[in-house]
Amino acid sequence: MKKIFNFSVILILGLGLTGCAYRSESGESLPESINLKSDILITEQSYDHTNCKTIEHVDVSVKKLTVFHKDPTKEQADFLLSEKAKKLNANVVRNVKYSSGIGFTTWGYLDAQGDASKCDLK
Numbered sequence: 001m002k003k004i005f006n007f008s009v010i011l012i013l014g015l016g017l018t019g020c021a022y023r024s025e026s027g028e029s030l031p032e033s034i035n036l037k038s039d040i041l042i043t044e045q046s047y048d049h050t051n052c053k054t055i056e057h058v059d060v061s062v063k064k065l066t067v068f069h070k071d072p073t074k075e076q077a078d079f080l081l082s083e084k085a086k087k088l089n090a091n092v093v094r095n096v097k098y099s100s101g102i103g104f105t106t107w108g109y110l111d112a113q114g115d116a117s118k119c120d121l122k
Contacts, residue, residue, distance in 0.1 A: 022072055024080055040086060040091060040092065042078040042081055042093045042114070046094060047094045047117070050120055051119065052094065052117045052120075053119075054116070054117045055115075055117060055118060057113065057115055057116070058084045058088075058114060058115075060077055060081055060113075062076045062109065062112075063109045064106065064109070066107055071100070072100070074098060074112070077110050078096075080112070081114060089118070091118060091121065092118070093115065
């Protein structure tokens, strides 16, 4: 009986530490590393020197699931921002601001927000 109990504990802990280490506010899983190859420009700059029209303010949140995983990265947040921008037919997310910390329901988070915009980049 003790062997079955020990096996069950190990199995539960093992399953809890495997799989994706991150999730977004929408509940979708994110890989630990992302190669951001997108047509969407993500920038902290205002791009006021170009002809830009803001479509919508967008925000995302990347959360790590356990204390054992690495902290969320800007690349992961930028990936989610670019996905939202694509849905809005934007080509730039500008005025991006990042904030991070530890929350009540997560071991760590990285929030990002910016303005999904259509800009003349030529």
